[in-house]
Amino acid sequence: MRLVLNDPLAEVRVTLTAEGGSCARARQVVRGAAASWGLSEDLADDAQLVVTELVSNGIDHGEGLITLTVRRAAGGMLLEVHDESPKQPVLRPVDPGSARGRGMQLVQALSVGWGTKPDDDGKVVWAQLEG
Template sequence: MTMSKTRSEGTFPVVSLPLPVDVTAPAVARQAVRATLASLGLGGPEVDDVLLATSELVTNAFEHGEKPDRLDVEYADGRLTLRVYDSGSGRPKLKEPSPMAARSRGLQLVHALSDDWGHELCEGGKYVWAVFSLHQADARA
């Protein structure tokens, strides 16, 4: 998988990654987001939260959408936005998982880890997004 810079919004270009339509999609997405964050000089414990949320967003698209299509990563003004696109029309719902359920906690995790999250309908389907506050390492010093 190769990432492509698609457009520029803010300080850094938006990075777009086509996602495979199989179970490798979450791992491919995590690896790409990790590399993107490193290239932007973003680090720290918050990165683990972003990577976990990346996995959950892609997994949710894979299991409940119409398979993930692509992942966009945008960074501007200390805010990182992830967008996972799929062709499904179903809207994601934040639901309370059963205490006995082994699964169905993905959006709860995204909700807990991100500053904000939601979804938008778009041509060809929808995207689910999550926003995180991250600052470049040299800006913190």
């Protein structure tokens, strides 16, 4: 897949189904956008980890289709994942005895900011990365 995004204000939007292959597709979209925008490999790597967590949360805890939007932002990119559930993600303390539950901790660590926005059809969880 090759994305051509010469406009610095361009955005990429894809609709994903709630299945495991959607995380791989989301990573491809993010990597392609980062390359087209001339962003660093380190930023692209971090963004791929973050988008994997956001999409995987949408699959595990959301409802319906998932929409990924990737936007160019000053110094980096903004990732937005929309799902049809109003249930908000929770930043929980890490349980050393559990193999799960670290996703939003990872998002927080790799992002300069993250949050949620409720909307009429569910919510958007976003993360901004710079680098």
